[in-house]
Amino acid sequence: MIEFEILKKSRISDARLGILKTQHGEVETPAFVPVASQASVKTLTSREAEDAGCRILIANTFLLHDRPGEGIVKRAGGLHNFMQWPRPLMTDSGGFQVFSLGFGKDLGIGKIAARNTSPHIKKGVNPAAVKIADDGAYFKSPFDGKTIFLGPQESMKIQGDLGADIIFAFDECTPPGVDRAYMERSLKRTHAWAKICLEEKKENQAIFGITQGSKFRDLREKSAKFISSLPFDGFGIGGDLGENKHMTEKILFWTMRHLNPRKPRHLLGIGHLDDIARIIRRGIDLFDCTAPTHYARNGVAFTSAGKMDMRKSAFLKDKKPLDLKCKCEVCGTYSRSYLSHLVRSGEITGLRHLTFHNLFYFNAFVTGIRKKIKNGTF
RNA sequence: GGGUGUGUCGCAUAGCGGCAAUUGCUCGUGGCUGUAAACCACGCGUCCUAACGGACUACGGAGGUUCGAGUCCUCCCGCACCCA
Numbered sequence: 494m495i496e497f498e499i500l501k502k503s504r505i506s507d508a509r510l511g512i513l514k515t516q517h518g519e520v521e522t523p524a525f526v527p528v529a530s531q532a533s534v535k536t537l538t539s540r541e542a543e544d545a546g547c548r549i550l551i552a553n554t555f556l557l558h559d560r561p562g563e564g565i566v567k568r569a570g571g572l573h574n575f576m577q578w579p580r581p582l583m584t585d586s587g588g589f590q591v592f593s594l595g596f597g598k599d600l601g602i603g604k605i606a607a608r609n610t611s612p613h614i615k616k617g618v619n620p621a622a623v624k625i626a627d628d629g630a631y632f633k634s635p636f637d638g639k640t641i642f643l644g645p646q647e648s649m650k651i652q653g654d655l656g657a658d659i660i661f662a663f664d665e666c667t668p669p670g671v672d673r674a675y676m677e678r679s680l681k682r683t684h685a686w687a688k689i690c691l692e693e694k695k696e697n698q699a700i701f702g703i704t705q706g707s708k709f710r711d712l713r714e715k716s717a718k719f720i721s722s723l724p725f726d727g728f729g730i731g732g733d734l735g736e737n738k739h740m741t742e743k744i745l746f747w748t749m750r751h752l753n754p755r756k757p758r759h760l761l762g763i764g765h766l767d768d769i770a771r772i773i774r775r776g777i778d779l780f781d782c783t784a785p786t787h788y789a790r791n792g793v794a795f796t797s798a799g800k801m802d803m804r805k806s807a808f809l810k811d812k813k814p815l816d817l818k819c820k821c822e823v824c825g826t827y828s829r830s831y832l833s834h835l836v837r838s839g840e841i842t843g844l845r846h847l848t849f850h851n852l853f854y855f856n857a858f859v860t861g862i863r864k865k866i867k868n869g870t871f
Numbered sequence: 872g873g874g875u876g877u878g879u880c881g882c883a884u885a886g887c888g889g890c891a892a893u894u895g896c897u898c899g900u901g902g903c904u905g906u907a908a909a910c911c912a913c914g915c916g917u918c919c920u921a922a923c924g925g926a927c928u929a930c931g932g933a934g935g936u937u938c939g940a941g942u943c944c945u946c947c948c949g950c951a952c953c954c955a
Contacts, residue, residue, distance in 0.1 A: 530906050551905070559907095589905040601911095603904060622907095635907035666905070703905090731905065762905035783906050790909045791902090806898085836909095844909050 495659060495699040495726055497522075497757045497778075503866050507749065507776035510866045513549075513757055515581040515658040515699070517573060520549045522757065523773045523866075525764060525859045526583060526781035527852055530556050532566070532576040534852070535786055536845040539578040545821070545849050546856030548580055551781045554651050555587035559634055559641060563654035571656030582657040583781075586648045586690075588664035588703065588731065589762065591630045595620035596668035604762055605669070605734050605741060612672035625665060627682060645686040649693035657698070661729050662690040664703040666761075669733040676707045684719050691723060699726035701759055708735045710747050717751035727757035730777075734763065738771070745775045766795055766858065773862055774871070785851035790844045792836045795851050801829075803847065808833035821853035 496514040503509065511522040527534055527542065530553035534542040542550065552572055557563060569575035572582055597603065599620045619625060622633040629644020643651075648663035664683045667676060687702045694700050702725035706713030720728060730748055734741040741763070752758055757778045764772075764782025772780060785795060792804040796816035801808075811829040823832075823846045835843025865871035 526905090528906065535906085536909075553906075556906080583905095585905050590907085593905090594907065598907075605904065661905080664905095729905075734904090759905085765904055768904075780905090782904050783908090784904055787903065787906065787908070787910090791911095792909090793903090839909075841909065 494697065495757075497727065497755070499755070501866060503774075503871060504869065506774035506871065508773050508862075508866050508871055509776060509778065510863060511757070511778055513581070513778070516697075517579060517581045517658055518548075520581055520779075521863060522778040523859055523863060524549060524779055525769070525855050526551050526759070526779055527855075528553075528781055528783045528786060529576070529578075530585075531560075532557060532572060534848070535790060536841065536848045537852075539576055541845075541849060542578070542852065543580070545852035546860070547852060548856075549583065549779075550578060550580075551583040551585055552576075552655065552657065553585050553587070553589075554648055554655065555585075555590040555632070555641070555643060557584075557655060558587070558643070558651050559636060563651045567654040567656070571654075573656065581659070583659040583759075584652050584655050584657040584661065585761075585781075586652065586661040586663040586703075587630075587643045588648075588661070588666050590632065590643075591623055591625060591664075592666035592668055592733075594632055594635060595623035595625070595630075596670075598622060600668060600670070602669060604666075604732070605738070606736055612670060612675075614668060614671045614675055616672070616674040616678050618675070625679075625682075627685075629663070629686075630665070645689035646693050649690050649695075653695040653698065659699045659701060659727070660694060661761075662687045662700060662702045662725070664705060664729075664731055667705060667707050667732045669707075669736060671707050671733070673709060673712075676705075676709055676712055680705055680712055680716055684716070687720060687723060687725075691725070701725055701727040701729045701757075703729040703731040703761065704748055704752075705732040706744075706748070707733050708740055708744060710743075713744055713747040714751055717748045721752045725756070727759060727779075728752050729759045729761045731761040738768065741768075742771060742775065745772065745777070749776050764855070766855070769855075769858060770862060770871075773859075773866075785855045786848050789847035789851045792843075792847070794832075794847050795854050803829070803833045803836040803843070805833070806837070809837070815850055816854065819850065819854055820857070821850050823847075823850040823853075 499511045501510040513520040529550040624631040632641040645663040652660040702720040704716040706716045759779040760777045794801045797818045808829045814824045
């Protein structure tokens with residue numbers, strides 16, 4: 494199981510400094526949780542992920558269930574052994590795929606939608622490739638089209654077999670644009686599933702319950718209160734987060750004060766650089782995001798000088814290191830020119846270098862914030 | 872010297888006489904927040920238009936046939952292969 498110790502609370506914000514203790518070691522919080530959906534931080538070895546400062550990763554139930562299947566992982570001795578990652582691990586429940594393979598795919602939107610956010614998704618409407626029912630979600634696999642059913646029981650069984658230190662309850666991650674009636678019904682399901690997850694999960698695993706509610710204040714509050722009333726080991730804040738960052742902050746504000754303050758809070762799927770300070774100030778302890786790894790593979794580096802698109806030919810003539818202030822191996826070794834060349838040539842090593850740097854940069858960024866909380870300036 | 876092919880927008884390709892012309896790559900621009908993502912979208916002859924759209928110039932070169940030619944014919948040039 495886990496223990497969560499809060500070492501310090503900020504006086505100038507809701508930020509807190511803590512230590513999350515698991516059977517596979519400790520994580521200083523606030524912490525960034527890099528995404529290793531298919532039991533891999535794409536392009537990196539597990540050792541390299543550690544070298545880039547990663548201390549905890551999150552893998553994905555739906556994807557690992559689809560392939561290779563949790564049985565393979567279980568027989569390998571669990572996820573830690575399978576991927577040779579000795580440190581703490583989380584698994585997401587598959588709830589995100591209810592969204593990403595469903596309305597997310599249909600509408601071409603993310604969790605924070607800049608458009609199409611009027612409440613136009615009505616109760617009873619289902620996305621094309623996911624049918625959401627009271628007992629769970631019927632997915633059409635994006636890989637071979639076969640039907641995959643995932644409900645709270647299934648998710649707990651799979652996550653039990655995968656064997657991460659911390660698992661998440663199975664929820665419906667709603668898209669931006671659900672109307673109130675849709676959200677009310679969805680919340681009933683997510684809450685019912687939360688209780689089932691608590692009953693079904695393995696004893697030696699910690700479980701975080703997930704709050705939902707879209708952008709409806711009373712539903713966000715209701716969900717936070719309900720999930721907090723259950724014996725979860727921590728909380729995930731999920732679902733769509735409004736049409737802009739201002740709304741995201743409001744949603745966080747409505748939610749956070751109803752969550753048991755002694756338990757860790759994980760903001761699911763949010764963590765662009767300009768979000769990180771804000772959400773930590775709101776009291777978030779953990780957050781995962783695909784941005785650093787995903788952008789890296791699309792040629793973009795995050796640096797102290799801002800986002801840098803290494804696909805641009807202009808960088809071919811730039812002999813400076815990627816980030817002049819970064820202490821990572823990549824910045825200490827290679828020029829922008831070389832990295833740009835690798836990216837433009839489609840060399841996989843270029844994607845590795847950017848992934849390594851981006852993770853190092855994100856982790857260092859959060860380490861910097863922890864220091865500031867420690868010395869009282871954050 | 873003889874024969875058979877073949878030359879299309881940077882490269883590679885498609886193209887029953889109605890075509891600014893297919894597709895892939897390159898190139899350019901934009902996007903990516905619990906990863907369906909080393910991906911996706913758009914653009915890629917020139918000029919005009921806010922836009923629908925329009926005008927010009929284009930399929931090795933020069934002629935020709937035709938209402939109309941990248942597509943057919945003749946000659947020339949380049950390339951490939953085969954026979955001497």
